[in-house]
Each structure stands twice: as structure tokens, then as C-alpha cells.
Amino acid sequence: MPDTHPALARARAFCERYGLRRPILLAPMAGACPPALSVAVMRAGGLGACGALLMGPPAIRDWAAAVRAGSDGPFQINLWIPDPAPVRDAGREAEVAAFLGGFGPAVAPGAGDARPPDFSAQCDALIEAAPAVVSSVMGLYPPDVVARLKAKGIAWWANVSTVAEAMAAEAAGADAVAVQGAEAGGHRGCFEAGQAEAGMVGLVALVPAVADAVRIPVVATGGIADARAAAAALLLGASAVQVGTGFLRCPEAGLPPAWAAALGRARPEDTRVTRAFSGRAGRSLATAYVRAAASPEAPSPAPYPVQRGLTAAMREAAVRENDVERMQAWAGQAAGLARAVPAGTVVEEIAAGVEALLR
Template identity: 40%
Template sequence: MSAWADTELKDRLGIRYPIVQAPMAGSSTPSLAIAVSEAGGLGSLGLAMHTQEALRKDCTTVSEATAAPYNANFFVHYEPVDDPERANNTRSLLAPYYRELGLGEVPDVVTPAPSFNETHLQAVLDLRPPVVSFHFGLPGDDAFKAIKAAGLFTLSSATNVAEARELEARGIDAVIAQGFEAGGHRGTFSEPYERGHVGTLALVPQIVDAVSIPVIAAGGIGDGRGIAAALALGASAVQLGTAFLTCPESAAHPIYRRELNEARDDQTRITHAFSGRPARGLENRYLREMTGHEGIYPDFPILNSLTGPLRKASAKQNNPDFLSLWSGQSAAMSRNLPASELIQLLVTETESVLERLATVR
């Protein structure tokens, strides 16, 4: 094995290569997590939107299929504030789209996915996934201490140095430095979220210098060149999400895959318009027309549940206009490979880059 893979974090996680597949709620599957973990990386399940039954089923499927470690990921968002005026204004904005897609009226009552709670905690303690990760901060002290006491390895995302320091102070085992280039929801938990507008190249070394725990680089990394660069910046591992979306094991809709394969380098935007929280995705009609109304959107995940029927109908009609096409800035680098082959290609590419750099004088 090459020296680049001999990192403390790799050994602590029990993986062959310091490559983490991002959880990607809605697109990750047990099959993807299993394939990545079996290939030597760390496969992940995005469980934030799962019911308890689905959560337990997916974790059990992975643990029964492989002895390799995997990561169970949860959102830790603030409970939404009930604001009827914002909800009604948003329903008015969404109504034409509902009619266009034949959905009738925008629903009055929604049941948004809950933040990490006692039920999630009990599932984690029962199932004991080897790695537990969080987005949007960490759960309360009692819950987090219970997870640590169970001997589970913990990760969480930081989008700036202050967040990384806060996570370390709380006792996180490793921090994910989520650069501005990353796809999907920004992991920012400090306000305003613009404080997390730091690119991966600048963010990683600053977090490495600021904390004493391992740092996982994320955001815009799509091949071995990006992995080698992250390691050079001091990262102990990397996390890739967009790169795995076009793997056959992912749950990405065929239209989603097509859009990724046709993406340009300048095609992603950050928007609140799908979920109520800032997230990076490929630009489409809905994103263009709805971005700019941030002041009236209800809190996450209320808006996410209101736009859910639009996304589902759009997928059924093979129409990309209303899909949340979450993607990082590396979308144009997507490869259509099985996850195990992608892991091996990433390893080969990284080794090639490091060998070439070793000859530079």
C-alpha cells in the first residue's frame, strides 16, 4: 500500500483508503455504501429524511452485507418556527408550478422531517453504526455523550475555522472541512451562513492549523488530483459526493444523472429555494425563477416538504425543471463507473499524482 494511505484517521476508521463517500440524503443507498466500504473507502448512508423503519432497515442491510465500517449521517437542524404568513406566501409562489404539473392545490399541512432526536439516538445505540456523522452542528450534550460513550466514531461538518474549533471543543473525533465548492446543503451552523463562503483550498489548511483532530477535506474534489491536493494541504482524508452520484448504485434519477453528465464548470448555484437552507445544485428553471425570495420562505425543512411533491412529479415526468439537482462544482468531472471501480480509479490517480510530484525538483 502506498504511503499516502497510511494515515492515523484511516487506521482509526479501519478503512484501506482515506476516501469517504458523502452521505447525500435522498441519493445514497445501502448498495452504494456497501460497494464503497467493500472497496476500501468509507461508505455512508444519508438518513436525515428516513422514517425510523427505513433507517433501521438500511443500517441493518449494510451491516449484514459487509464487515467493513460505514457511516450513518443525520441532520441537526433547528426545529422550524411556525410562521403562517411565510407559509402562505410560499404556497402562492408554488401554486402555478403545482398546477403546471397537475398536482392540484399546494397542501396546507406538512410533516417535515425531524432533527436528530431521542428516537434517532435510540436507533443509533441499538444499531451501533461504526461511524456517526452530523450536518448543521451536533446534537445536545446528553445525546452526543451517549454516542461517544458507546464507542462510536463521530464526524461533523464545518464551513469555517470557528465552527471547526467549536466541534473540537464538543469532542468530535474528526471534522469535515466543507469548502464552498461542495454540493448539497451547506453544513453551516453559525450565522449568517455567508461566513462559510470559504473555498476548500483556503479552508482546509486553516482548519488543519486550528484544530488538533483529523480533518477531512470536502468540496470540489472529483479525481486523484483533488485528493492529492487535499493531502498536501494537511487533510487526513477526503470526502466526495458528486463523484458518486453517477455510480449505478446511487439513487439518482436518470434525468439527474444526465444533467450531471452534461454539466459545465459554471453551472452550479447556491439556493434556499428548495429546502429553506442554502444548498448548491445545478441551475434549472425552478432554481432560476425561485431564487431571490429567501426573505419569505418558511424554515427548513417545512419548505423542503412543500417542494417535495414538485420534485417527485418532475421525476415521474422525466423533467429536470423542478428537481433539486444537488451537485458540487466538480460536476463536469463525473464518471459513470460502479463505485468499486471509481474507488480504485481514484486510488490509482492519486498515486500517479504523488509519484509525479515526488520527481519534481
């Protein structure tokens, strides 16, 4: 990448630090990062990624092995920092279960008891897998985990959604911050779950503010699906861009066809931040279920991860039946720019377009 522009020079330095040819990174999307997608991005010179929230240690090891079998490029693995134990309300959960009965199979007794895999065991598996980058979302790794990462030469990137979070991440030893704008699809990465909706800041305002506040590199993510947005993010102070929804229509993503097709039709106003799938705020297509869950008559969602357990049967049935109206169809506001082309083509065309715009 020619470094005739300061923004390109900054991106080139970032690429050299992490062994990349292009400053285009796959976002670590839990449940939507099959090895084939990362391999395609890595072969094109970008960074692969895995959102490992729902993966136990064997699955983390298997994912890393599969990706390494397909490419020798770098990748990141991401983990959620655990939330405090949820405050349970049996009455509310019963109301949610009854509501969900109108959208899918009956909610099984005990469905709300489901829990994520053990975080400590996941951390051990991440460090054993030794990716180039381990990233965090929903908070910061404990100091002992940070020390273990640094001892093994693994970079730590912290996903942040405000300037204050970015400053806290730098103080805790993060090597970079992935700055998530309000446009991003999927879960909001806020440290305080209750502040997710109130603290939404757009990427254009957030990137320069964070770049001015910290000394570590900034990765921009949220609403980036083509060269125009990527070039803008670099001009605003980012060293690289992270793309999530922009890769979801690629064949390597293996998305349910109805979800992929709906992304291609979506306008920015066709997405909505909702807690109706997991109890945590996330940006989804405004499907029939999402709209119904936002109506005044609908019960308030249970907290995370109880709500995720309660909605599991509906979500699984929706995938089996290819019904996007009940599917957990995460989508960023730039979903309509996602294209059904190979992931390597997306990387190459965004990078080439950035060079042309900033040359």
C-alpha cells in the same frame, strides 16, 4: 498505501484508525445513499455513508442491516441537528404555493406542515445501529448524545464549514471534522442557517486553515471527484477525502437518468446555491426551476422545513417524469468530473491516482 510522502502517511494512519484500505469516503447524502452504493464503496476499501435526515428509526435499522449484509466494512450515519422552529408566514407560503403551481401539481393544503422524524428517536436508532462513525451536520450533538456515543465506542465526526465551527466541534468532543468547502453539492452545513451564503469558503482556503486550528483529523469534502483534487486536499492537511457528487452517476446510486446525465454535462458555473427546494441553502444544478425561483418576480422561499413540504409534490412529480428542470438535482461544482462507472472503480482510481501523484 505506501507512506513515502507525509500526506500519504497521515492518510494511512487515518485508514488504520477506521479500518479502511483507502482514504476515500462516501458523503452522507440524504435521499441519495442507497445501501448498494455504500456496499460498493466499502468493498473497494472506502467508507460507506447514509444521510439519515428523512429516515425514522425502522428505516435507519433497515439501512444498516442491508449494508452489513453486503459488506463487513465500516460506514457512517449522519443526522441533521434540528433547526429552531420556523417562523410561519401564511401570506408568503400562499405566494410560494401559487408559484409552485406553475411547475408541478397544486400544493396541497397543509403541505408546509411536514416535519422531519423525531431527532431523539433517530439518535437512539443510530446508537443502536452502532456504526463505526456517527456524523452531524448543521450543528453539534448535545453533550448527552456525545457521551452515549463515546460510551459505546462510536466515533463522532462533525461537518463544519468554517474554522470557528471546527474549533467548536473539537471543544465539544468531536473525533474528526468533515470540512465542507463552498464547492460542495447539496445543503450547506452551516451551524447558523442565515449565514450559509455569507459564510461560503472554498476548500483550498478552508482545509489548511482548519488543519492549523485543530488537533483532530480533517476530512475534506466539496469539489473532489478525481485524484487531482484528492491529492491536493491531502497536501493541504486533510487525512481523507469525502466524495458526494462524484459518486452520483455510478449505477449503484440509482439516480434518475435525467439528473445523472445533467451532472455529466455540467460545468462548475452550471450550479447555484439556492433555498428554493427546502428553505435551507444548498448547491444544485441551475435548472429552470432554480433560475425562476431566483428571479426578482419570484416569492422568497419559506423557511426550512416549510419550503421542503411545499415543494414535495413538484419534486416527486419531477422524479416520476424524469424531468431534471424541476428536480431537486443537487450538484457540486465538480459535477462534470463524475463518471458513469461502478463506485468501486471510482474509489480505486482516485486512490491509485493519489498514490501516483504523491509518491
